[in-house]
Amino acid sequence: MVSIAQSAISNLKEAGLGDVLYTRGQQTYEAQEESYWSLTPRQRPWGIVQPRNTEEVSKIVKALVRTAGCKFAVRSGGHMVHAGAGNDIEDGVTIDLGLMKGTTYHPETGFASIQPGARWKDVYTDVEKHGVMVAGGREGMVGVGGFLTGGGLTFYNCRYGWGCDQVVNYEVVLGDGSVVEANSTTNSDLFRVLKGGNNNFGIVTRFDMQTFKASNIWDGSSVISPAYTDQVIEAYVDFSTNLVKNGDSHVLTMFTFIPFVQEHIINILFTSLDGVENPQTTRKFLEIPGQQNVKTTTIANKIAGFILPSGKYDFWMTITFKFDHRIIRRTVDAYETLLGQLKEAITDNSFGVNMVLQPLLASWTQHSLDRGSNMLGLERITEDCVIVVVGVEVATSELSDKVSEPATRAMFSEVESYAKSLDKDVGFLYLNYCDGSQNPLGNYGEENVKKMKEASAKYDPIGVFQERVPGGYKISMMK
Ligand SMILES: Cc1cc2nc3c(=O)[nH]c(=O)nc-3n(C[C@H](O)[C@H](O)[C@H](O)COP(=O)(O)OP(=O)(O)OC[C@H]3O[C@@H](n4cnc5c(N)ncnc54)[C@H](O)[C@@H]3O)c2cc1C
16 A cells, blocks of 8 residues: 555656655755754654745645645745744654745835745845845844744844834735735735744745845844843843933844853854944943953844854744843842752753843834734833743753753743732743743734634635644744
């Protein structure tokens, strides 16, 4: 009897995709599996198929849907870190959009057409040549497709809202293989749900993004000893409080434990987007003694060299709470407890941890509303917030399951309880930072869940992206 795997492979070949279809043991197959940022989401699909254009994506979807019982995954950059994220699959086929990585700038409209498999470092290089920039990821190898369908924390959130708010048009391959455009006037319901709706509606094959004038940035880092934790918290509070008045400043406050280093460090990554040196907003950070490294550069140059090491088993979780000095303090304390537990359990210090504090300002929502809104449901949040993400990397899946995962969960449970006790938990979970057990769609609000369900029923009536694409956060699982 012919298996589902055999039927899928033969249907893909019949559809003319044989030359971009790879199976276990083939060099391209193994190289693509190796190229996920983390070891955690990697699976062993029956086949990996790499379409070169939208027409081929359409043919692939038709061929796989025609194969009874065949499931598939959709990968762009492959940076989402949990197994089951939907960027790879064990029993099924992975559609890897890695060959669709072009960026075209249209001076007449000021839009950039970006294919989903592009990495942000290449996108920035391509658009900067034309003197323009887009609001994308802050690490070079992050993919466009997952980043923009999940939301998008960018250097420019204060100026322009979320990355997805900068998308003016999507080209999408639906579950029946048809290709549609979605923008504010055509398929506007689909346009809106794609902003934060993950892989629930179709495969985005082109994002048309708004560009804006590129400029030099004043950019750098300060590596600070944890002995100055109190001053860092104070500087973070000061920075976040003043940010609304100076949206041209961007800071990532990172508490970091580098593998094999005995002590953790605090790494402040600051960027002055208009090139102004030593702006008032970041001054408090810079007053703290630290090893500073600052220069005038551009986003493309910065991001070309900003690529985080990969190849470990990662576990990420996130929480968002209302801006409150006490909860920030408690979060840092809980991080230090987590660090202690990891050191005790992994005595060779071969693990890494990153905790990043980032502001989420209430004012960003107006930018989203001005551009047709998104699915994140942040209209209900009227106070400034803090997004916390913690990522723990270890050498084996066993250590991840037995040590990093339970310890990180315990940390988040403590922070969440404390934030709730002060009535400061806002119930927003940024999808692109979530673990598989978290429920970001459920936190978008009833109204948005309803809109996503309606769009799913309208654009994917047979539920291809619910049943056949089981990975990711599924709208059909929402009550
Ligand atoms: C080192 C690192 C740095 C990061 N920096 C940032 C940052 O600065 N800001 C930020 O907001 N996030 C950041 N993230 C998180 C990042 O946004 C997510 O991991 C995001 O999903 C990555 O996009 P990708 O294309 O690589 O996704 P993938 O892993 O390829 O896919 C993620 C999800 O999106 C779906 N998907 C992918 N492409 C498509 C498509 N074309 N159509 C429909 N669905 C699709 C997949 O099925 C999957 O469910 C970072 C992650 C890492 C590991």
